Amino acid sequence: MNEHHPNDAGPPAQHSPTEHSHAGHSHHEAPRAAALELRVRALEQQLTAKGYIDPAALDVLIDEYQTKIGPRNGARVVARAWCDAEFRRWLLSDATAAIASLGLTGRQGEHMVAVENTPQVHNLVVCTLCSCYPWAVLGLPPTWYKSAPYRARAVKDPRGVLREFGVELPPTTQIRIWDSTAEVRYLVLPQRPAGSEHLSEAQLAALVTRDSMIGTGLVGSTALGDATDAIDGAP
Amino acid sequence: MSYRSYADLGGQSVRDPIVPEPEGELFHAPWEPRVMALVVAMGPTGMSNIDMNRAARETLPNYRELSYYEIWLAALEKLAQEKGVLSDSPPAPKLVLRADLVAPVIRQGSPFARAPTAHARYAPGDRVRTITAQPDNHTRLPAYACGKVGTVERMHGAHVFPDTNAHGLGESPQWLYTVAFEEAELWGARQPRQGSIISVDAFEPYLEPA
Numbered sequence: 056m057n058e059h060h061p062n063d064a065g066p067p068a069q070h071s072p073t074e075h076s077h078a079g080h081s082h083h084e085a086p087r088a089a090a091l092e093l094r095v096r097a098l099e100q101q102l103t104a105k106g107y108i109d110p111a112a113l114d115v116l117i118d119e120y121q122t123k124i125g126p127r128n129g130a131r132v133v134a135r136a137w138c139d140a141e142f143r144r145w146l147l148s149d150a151t152a153a154i155a156s157l158g159l160t161g162r163q164g165e166h167m168v169a170v171e172n173t174p175q176v177h178n179l180v181v182c183t184l185c186s187c188y189p190w191a192v193l194g195l196p197p198t199w200y201k202s203a204p205y206r207a208r209a210v211k212d213p214r215g216v217l218r219e220f221g222v223e224l225p226p227t228t229q230i231r232i233w234d235s236t237a238e239v240r241y242l243v244l245p246q247r248p249a250g251s252e253h254l255s256e257a258q259l260a261a262l263v264t265r266d267s268m269i270g271t272g273l274v275g276s277t278a279l280g281d282a283t284d285a286i287d288g289a290p
Numbered sequence: 291m292s293y294r295s296y297a298d299l300g301g302q303s304v305r306d307p308i309v310p311e312p313e314g315e316l317f318h319a320p321w322e323p324r325v326m327a328l329v330v331a332m333g334p335t336g337m338s339n340i341d342m343n344r345a346a347r348e349t350l351p352n353y354r355e356l357s358y359y360e361i362w363l364a365a366l367e368k369l370a371q372e373k374g375v376l377s378d379s380p381p382a383p384k385l386v387l388r389a390d391l392v393a394p395v396i397r398q399g400s401p402f403a404r405a406p407t408a409h410a411r412y413a414p415g416d417r418v419r420t421i422t423a424q425p426d427n428h429t430r431l432p433a434y435a436c437g438k439v440g441t442v443e444r445m446h447g448a449h450v451f452p453d454t455n456a457h458g459l460g461e462s463p464q465w466l467y468t469v470a471f472e473e474a475e476l477w478g479a480r481q482p483r484q485g486s487i488i489s490v491d492a493f494e495p496y497l498e499p500a
Contacts, residue, residue: 088319088321091319091321091360091363092319092320092321094321094363094367095321095324095325095328095363096321096324098328098363098366098367098370099324099328101370101376102328102332102370102375102376105375105376105380106380106383106386107332107335107337107375107380107383107386108328108331108332108386108387109331109386109387109388109389111388111389112327112331112387112388112389112391112392113324113327113328113331114327114389115389115392115393116326116327116330116331116387116392116396117323117324117326117327119392119393119396120316120323120326121316121323124396125313126313160397160398160399161396161397161398161399162330162395162396162397162399162400163399164399165399165400165401165402165403166401166402166403166446166449168444181300183298183299183300183301183432183434184295184297184298184299184300184344184348184430184432185297185344185347185348186358191399194316195316195326197310197311197313197315198309198311198318198358199308199309199310199311201358202306202308202309202358203299203302203304203306203354204304204305204306204307204308205308206299206300207299207300207301207302207303207304208304208308210300210301210434210476210488211300211301211434211476211477211481211484212484213484213486214484214485216308219307219308219310220308220310226485227485228485229485229486229487230484230485230486230487231486231487231489232486232487232488232489233468233489234300234432234435234488234489234490234491235491236430236431236432236490236491236492237402237430237446237449237452237466237491237492237493238402238449238450239446239466239468239491264313265313266310
């Protein structure tokens with residue numbers, strides 16, 4: 056497969072991985088994208104020919120993560136915890152079982168821990184070593200979660216990182232950072248927004264953002280990430 | 291050290307901005323979902339375990355120049371070669387993921403908890419010191435948390451030990467703990483105060499009594 060590797064020398068130096076993923080359509084990126092397309096197709100064909108891969112299963116897998124397994128699942132968990140005190144206690148003491156009771160189980164959700172935000176403590180989740188993320192409740196991780204700047208800075212400069220997401224916490228709030236270095240996956244239970252008492256569980260779930268369940272957003276805040284979601288993320 | 295990871299980024303100086311991303315934006319090129327699906331679908335075949343996958347990725351010398359799905363692709367190519375999957379006589383796959391198996395297999399997952407083979411050495415509240423240096427193999431103790439004193443906060447039972455599992459040396463289950471550190475312990479007293487507590491999930495061999 057060595058003939059597929061010349062582009063492994065890397066992109067032009069001014070392109071970080073983060074920039075690359077957001078500038079993938081520029082002209083000088085086109086040859087790189089075409090080479091990657093070829094490499095992936097070649098590998099899929101080889102693995103299929105050797106009897107390891109069923110291409111039809113790849114289509115189903117992609118559909119699962121594009122349409123079924125995503126942050127709306129985690130939002131259901133959060134909204135239930137806001138509405139049902141018994142469920143909240145269960146979630147905080149045995150998250151894997153409580154989340155499974157909503158039919159959310161499986162890959163990268165085998166060992167769940169839910170951590171609750173309060174006025175005193177704000178939780179923030181990172182994986183400094185790779186990109187560990189609770190797929191079963193949040194789906195595939197966003198690019199920034201896998202990127203070097205987030206992984207490098209979340210543990211050392213959490214307030215600076217939160218500021219980049221438009222989140223400013225009171226100086227008295229402790230920031231509790233969970234580095235997912237093993238197979239335990241963390242879900243942040245955000246604070247329920249004030250004045251939301253009249254909302255139904257489904258309406259509450261609609262307010263819960265992906266970033267608020269990682270800890271880089273607040274529910275009901277005008278955080279930059281949330282605003283971006285509202286403008287660009289509408290299906 | 292002969293083993294070198296290029297992925298251990300915690301606490302490093304990386305100045306690039308963090309770019310927020312809308313919820314529905316999952317992929318940035320048509321080949322990316324294909325790579326994601328290939329990697330997930332290769333899991334049940336038994337070609338490699340998750341720790342071998344991580345080791346293959348983090349040892350790519352150009353790790354920092356690649357986008358995340360490029361890293362996944364390069365590591366999958368490397369493992370497919372190393373494990374003989376592309377050879378003339380490939381080992382038989384344990385299970386080929388067919389379309390109708392995808393949903394049940396994803397939802398079943400593959401738990402990493404195992405029956406403990408010894409009593410746990412530590413309990414919540416215990417003060418522990420992490421080992422002073424990373425071992426010369428794939429490991430899950432980040433460099434920033436080496437040689438630091440913290441407090442055991444939670445226990446998670448015994449889990450598959452990545453340090454052995456990544457190298458085909460068996461699962462060797464070890465007790466897993468959440469160990470929390472004061473920020474000054476990790477970054478020094480001169481670092482501007484954040485008001486933060488940082489934890490890692492540490493396997494028992496990473497810990498000594500403090």
